[in-house]
Amino acid sequence: MRHSQNPDRNMCDSTALPFFINGEVIKGFGRGSKELGIPTANFPLEVVNKLPDSITTGIYYGWAQVDDSSVYKMVMSVGWNPYYKNKEKSMETHIIHKFETDFYGKNLKVALVGYIRPELNFASMDDLINTIHNDIKQAEIQLEKPEQAEIAKNDFFKPNC
Numbered sequence: 014m015r016h017s018q019n020p021d022r023n024m025c026d027s028t029a030l031p032f033f034i035n036g037e038v039i040k041g042f043g044r045g046s047k048e049l050g051i052p053t054a055n056f057p058l059e060v061v062n063k064l065p066d067s068i069t070t071g072i073y074y075g076w077a078q079v080d081d082s083s084v085y086k087m088v089m090s091v092g093w094n095p096y097y098k099n100k101e102k103s104m105e106t107h108i109i110h111k112f113e114t115d116f117y118g119k120n121l122k123v124a125l126v127g128y129i130r131p132e133l134n135f136a137s138m139d140d141l142i143n144t145i146h147n148d149i150k151q152a153e154i155q156l157e158k159p160e161q162a163e164i165a166k167n168d169f170f171k172p173n174c
């Protein structure tokens with residue numbers, strides 16, 4: 014497994030974004046695809062534990078790449094999923110692209126570009142699903158901005174980086 018990297022990080026930028034990190038995709042609980050219809054790729058705990066304190070829990074948008082695939086828009090949940098009351102912190106990436114197969118064991122590179130909202134609890138699963146769809150819409154809009162689109166071209170996403 015390669016190490017987390019932060020090639021463009023401006024140390025004077027207290028927002029810590031964009032933040033670049035990569036690791037192997039592992040199996041989550043499988044609820045994303047089955048219950049929510051929103052598949053997510055999960056990082057192992059050793060990758061989650063590399064997150065600096067500046068990356069607080071919550072929902073982010075950014076860019077993602079699986080092995081040598083194109084770079085796609087993504088949304089990511091960082092935290093304990095209050096609706097499901099998880100015991101372990103997780104980083105769950107939903108890539109905004111239709112993949113034909115799952116990609117457990119593959120290398121996932123992500124750039125966290127912007128923060129959307131804190132993690133929330135919900136009265137119903139429909140509320141959770143609708144809120145995630147709204148996150149996806151926001152990500153689609155934000156990532157069209159030239160300065161955000163530029164991050165997808167970062168050397169981090171080049172092969173062998």
Ligand SMILES: Cc1cc2nc3c(=O)[nH]c(=O)nc-3n(C[C@H](O)[C@H](O)[C@H](O)COP(=O)(O)O)c2cc1C
Pocket residue numbers: 041042043044045046049053055072088089090093094095096097098105106107131132133134141145148149
């Ligand atoms: C964009 C996005 C936003 C999410 N927001 C929340 C949230 O506010 N509260 C919550 O409990 N879980 C949230 N989740 C986590 C989902 O509940 C989680 O991905 C789902 O349980 C699937 O997990 P699994 O792959 O481990 O089965 C979010 C996930 C994504 C991708």
